[in-house]
Amino acid sequence: MDPRPFDAVLLVSFGGPERPEDVVPFLENVTSGRGIPRERLAEVGQHYMLFGGTSPINELNLELLDSLRKDFADHGLDLPIYWGNRNWDPYLRDAARQMEADGITHAACFVTSAYASYSGCRQYREDLFDATIGVDLKLSRLRHYFNHPGFVGPLTEATRAGLAHQPGSHVIFVTHSIPDSMNEASGGPGVKAYEHQHQQVASLVADAAGADGWSLAYCSRSGSPHMPWLEPDINDHLRDLKADGVDSVVVVPIGFVSDHMEVIYDLDTEASATAKELGMAYERVDTPGTHPDFIAMVRDLVLERAAVERGEVPARKTVGDLGPSHDTCAVDCCLNARAHLPTIA
Numbered sequence: 001m002d003p004r005p006f007d008a009v010l011l012v013s014f015g016g017p018e019r020p021e022d023v024v025p026f027l028e029n030v031t032s033g034r035g036i037p038r039e040r041l042a043e044v045g046q047h048y049m050l051f052g053g054t055s056p057i058n059e060l061n062l063e064l065l066d067s068l069r070k071d072f073a074d075h076g077l078d079l080p081i082y083w084g085n086r087n088w089d090p091y092l093r094d095a096a097r098q099m100e101a102d103g104i105t106h107a108a109c110f111v112t113s114a115y116a117s118y119s120g121c122r123q124y125r126e127d128l129f130d131a132t133i134g135v136d137l138k139l140s141r142l143r144h145y146f147n148h149p150g151f152v153g154p155l156t157e158a159t160r161a162g163l164a165h166q167p168g169s170h171v172i173f174v175t176h177s178i179p180d181s182m183n184e185a186s187g188g189p190g191v192k193a194y195e196h197q198h199q200q201v202a203s204l205v206a207d208a209a210g211a212d213g214w215s216l217a218y219c220s221r222s223g224s225p226h227m228p229w230l231e232p233d234i235n236d237h238l239r240d241l242k243a244d245g246v247d248s249v250v251v252v253p254i255g256f257v258s259d260h261m262e263v264i265y266d267l268d269t270e271a272s273a274t275a276k277e278l279g280m281a282y283e284r285v286d287t288p289g290t291h292p293d294f295i296a297m298v299r300d301l302v303l304e305r306a307a308v309e310r311g312e313v314p315a316r317k318t319v320g321d322l323g324p325s326h327d328t329c330a331v332d333c334c335l336n337a338r339a340h341l342p343t344i345a
Contacts, residue, residue: 015085016055150297175255
């Protein structure tokens with residue numbers, strides 16, 4: 001339980017609105033610099049209005065914080081845990097200033113995004129760099145954990161439970177779609193780490209859960225219809241499966257650590273309605289959330305990276321054949337297609 005040289009942990013997340021009047025300003029933050037008209041943002045914001053104009057993400061992060069703090073205390077890990085978002089209050093820059101005021105010098109950053117991509121990693125690292133401008137604070141991002149047993153295990157457990165409830169169902173693993181060009185750049189030019197990492201997790205979970213058949217689909221596409229994005233969309237995929245004679249599906253949101261808006265709207269609302277229209281049995285399984293194994297994983301990643309920072313060679317827990325992700329990223333990893341901005345790590 002030696003966390004040196006870290007003297008804090010920073011929970012880094014996307015953020016989300018908590019009131020109807022926050023929805024469009026939040027979406028303006030998310031899409032800053034892309035020139036999307038306010039009218040279009042208001043249209044997208046109607047998804048939030050179905051849930052009272054709020055996203056579940058901040059409440060879920062508070063639950064995650066509580067679970068992490070209890071786990072750290074129960075295991076004698078004496079590290080304060082802070083929280084900052086990229087796109088809404090509490091912002092990363094405010095968290096950085098608070099840590100500096102509290103005397104923190106070096107924090108380990110746990111990002112609520114398990115996979116490599118510009119939007120899932122490098123953009124967070126850009127914003128973390130920006131948050132430390134003028135602040136005497138070092139931040140170190142913990143490695144990707146898509147293939148850590150603390151992430152794969154809860155997904156497997158949930159998938160197994162879904163199949164027990166609907167035996168013989170086809171399993172659809174779902175993640176956030178991204179532009180083809182972003183997938184190409186993920187992990188380095190031409191590596192396609194985003195796609196390969198999801199395929200690895202889907203295969204591991206399907207095998208361990210005893211799935212008879214499975215596939216990978218995507219949700220939450222946004223942006224120009226002329227730009228190629230990863231496909232198939234979950235709704236189109238449901239129609240194709242129905243045409244192939246599939247009548248029952250178990251949907252596993254492997255791209256998300258908790259029930260974000262993409263889960264409760266894209267899967268629980270939109271895709272569920274598509275399945276009902278097609279006459280298909282449909283069950284969406286749990287995300288890792290605050291599963292004890294997922295919480296223990298965060299502690300494990302902090303201590304692993306602390307040992308690396310001290311010059312040690314710790315054991316790194318992974319499943320599958322892709323091995324543990326890097327601690328620091330190559331300069332050309334997950335490049336920003338619009339600008340070259342400084343990053344941490």
